[in-house]
Amino acid sequence: MGKIAYTDGTGIPRRSFEDEFLTHRKCSEWWYATGYLEDEEKNLFSFQYTLAQVRVMGVKFHMLLTAVTDIRTQRHYYAQHQAFFGKGVTGSLKETAFGALASIRYAPNGKSTFGSMELSMRAEEYALRLRMEAQKAPVWNCEDGILQMGVPDDPKQVTYYYSLTNLAAQGVLTLNGREHRVHGKAWFDRQGGLCRLTNPLTNWEWFSFRFFDGEEVMLFSFPRTGYTDGTYIRSDGSARRLNEYQIEPLGFFTEPATGYHFSNGWRVRMDRVKAEEYLVRPVSDGQLNLFFFELLADVIDPDGRSVGYCVVELLPGARNKRIKPWLALK
Secondary structure, three states: OOOEOEEOOOOOOOOOHHHHHOEEOOOEEEEEEEEEEEOOOOOEEEEEEEEEEEEEOOEEEEEEEEEEEEOOOOEEEEEEEEEOOOOOEEEOOOEEEEOOOEEEEEEOOOOOOOOEEEEEEEOOOEEEEEEEEEOOOOEEOOEOOEEEOOOOOOOOOEEEEEEEEEEEEEEEEEEOOEEEEEEEEEEEEEEEEOOOOOOHHHOOEEEEEEEOOOOEEEEEEEOOOOEEEEEEEOOOOOEEEOOOEEEEEOOEEEOOOOOOEEEOOEEEEEOOOOOOEEEEEEOOOOEEEOOEEEEEEEEEOOOOOEEEEEEEEEOHHHOOOOOOHHHHHO
16 A cells, blocks of 8 residues: 655745655646666667646546657557555655556655655566666756746646756666666656646647756747746756747657647757757657657757757647547546
8 A cells, every 4th residue: 555745735835845745635746757778789768757646627646657668679668557546656755656566766865855766667568677866956947946837827827846857877677578787867857736737728848958968958838828938957956947948840740549739850949058059859759658748859969969868748738729638547
């Protein structure tokens, strides 16, 4: 049986990193980790772990979403599970877990109360065990940890939001029975609020740049309203708000199972940030993981050099007028 530790706040106004790490009774929220990994033969993989507390049309439940993508073979592996009434869910400063299927255990390191992480997740075709060590302290994103969710004139459409953007990762990936010793870089998000995510105007396109020089950029873009916000995290861990940038889609495609339209390939311009202009070019076909479409992309500078990777997350409402929240219950 799981056990959930609650905070009595709603995340707005935001409190400490530790307080907002705990579960908020009335919020939709998530503990989210993504990363890229290489094995001994330089094969590239990406992974995703999400434990979410979801409120949809008055129904509250927990979701576990895990995924692994083999970039060389372009094969995507994915699993999702639901739990009502918090059954089997653990949420505390020491662990977030969904039964025996997936967990992250936390311990202090020199950067954070939960800067040393042990991730474990398994499904029929894959299992992943990672040790992840924060190389930087967590940062409050956007406007001192508050993100307006695409609707500037609605005070209810906001989330608290912080990230540990640089986690050194190493461990073992088992894929279709074969073990791969892997290492790479991970990113951890903690976000949520009272906002109503079934409103298409709150649906986003999210870009998390993981530069090879140890810097990161997070961009939250809302194409339906034109609202943008973000964070630039320097190599020394200092950060500043980044809300003046342009994202130009270079193409679009239609996801066949749902008919949703998503952008695909982007030119990103960020004044006074590093090289200022980058091409974000997908290295995987991407996949629809329940609520969101996700892929790994190369970050290409103006000289044509690959200078990092970017995990891109696209929600259906960003480019589609109608979304289908009942898909969460499938």
